Amino acid sequence: MTAPSALDLAGLAADEVNAAGGIGGRPVELVAVDSGRTPAVVAADAAALHRAGAFDLLVGFHTSDVHRALERALPPEARYVFPPPHEGGRRRPGVLRIGPSPLEQHAAALRWLTLNRRARRWVLLGTDYVWPRTVHRAARQVLSAAGAQVVGEAFVPFGPGDAGLLVDLVLRSRADAVLLSLVGRDLVAFNREFTRAGLDRRVVRLSGALEENGLYALGGDATGELFACMPSFAASEDASDEGQLALQERHARRSGPRAPVICAYARGVYDGVRLAAALADGRPAARASAGPRLGRADGLVFRDVLPARAS
Structure with missing residues (x-):
């Protein structure tokens, strides 16, 4: 149910980064991995793609059992942003969780x-x-x-x-x-x-x-x-977050009037792609957390x- 809007927002984030010059002059390219399979299969697929140089950073939109399998499968140098609500606990260096515990x-x-x-x-x-x-x-x-x-x-x-x-x-x-x-x-x-x-x-x-x-x-x-x-109610009609309202307008312009509704998970993916781009560009990863x-x-x-x- 949530994948269409999440993929839309990932594409929007990549387009915006590229419109601003990309990462060190290189365009951001998205590589999709199906995370609806068993955790072991998803982790093995992602690890193989990383070894082949298919991606530099991973933005995860999946359940926490897949999250843990990916942490075990990826090498220590792999950087991994996980936006959804998570299970808490300590994580290895290189993993950045931006959702709430x-x-x-x-x-x-x-x-x-x-x-x-x-x-x-x-x-x-x-x-x-x-x-x-x-x-x-x-x-x-x-x-x-x-x-x-x-x-x-x-x-x-x-x-x-x-x-x-x-x-x-x-x-x-x-x-x-x-x-x-x-x-x-x-x-x-x-x-x-x-x-x-x-x-x-x-x-x-x-x-x-x-x-x-x-x-x-x-x-x-x-x-x-x-x-x-x-963490957010992205499609709320009474949203007071001007940034959220502007995001909804940009999404509508890019994807048209029949675009899937922006959901809280999709907003997390958008934030995750923007954050991953900042990390790849050597910029600080500081991010204000929501109460x-x-x-x-x-x-x-x-x-x-x-x-x-x-x-």
Whole structure:
């Protein structure tokens, strides 16, 4: 769902770098590697391309299990920018993560919902890989300190499954809030089943992976109970970030009126390509980080509840 807009924004970033003279007078060229395969296959493919001189820097747009496999497969001198939310922990030199850690992304949102929506009984649902597991560990810490409790938890494999079983867990647990670390189509399938069960208007949902394309796949949400804590809400109609609004205009000019909607992941890829170009050009890699953010779904857009602050 997110790949079309991410590829669009990667191309836009490369075009802008090249329009400004490229890197030391050389044009930026993009080499795409399919990261939807198993981590070992993706890592082996990328390592072979690097050995062959096909690329100088890697910008990763993929899950954290692929991220870890790439770190192991690439040589120490390979430089690698990873923009999405990540699982935290130490990383080898040459790897630059520009997304938030689990605590940075989720802590403020969990505390706000516990206090302001009286969300005391939480169920944690995630896809079975490293990022959701570290998110859930962080969430347990935050929720316990906030006086809330975890009353259920489940991890499911990637791919089609029975979302009804997860909805049944929420019902049995008498939860008043759900933290969703499901990703991609699994997240969409759960939310659709959740709505069919009639829980969407009485149980709060918070996701660290729901972005604009996922909201479109749901047909939007107007319950006031669906929240997301992505680093940005790129397609929000009330975006106050002038740079974001200008980016949306440049994207529309380049890709046309039927271009895929810019999502938070795509914005990360754009930032990652621009940052990788700066690194290759010998410029500093300093980057302002965004503070915690929480948005509530309002139809097909997100409205800020906790707007980003520079930190």
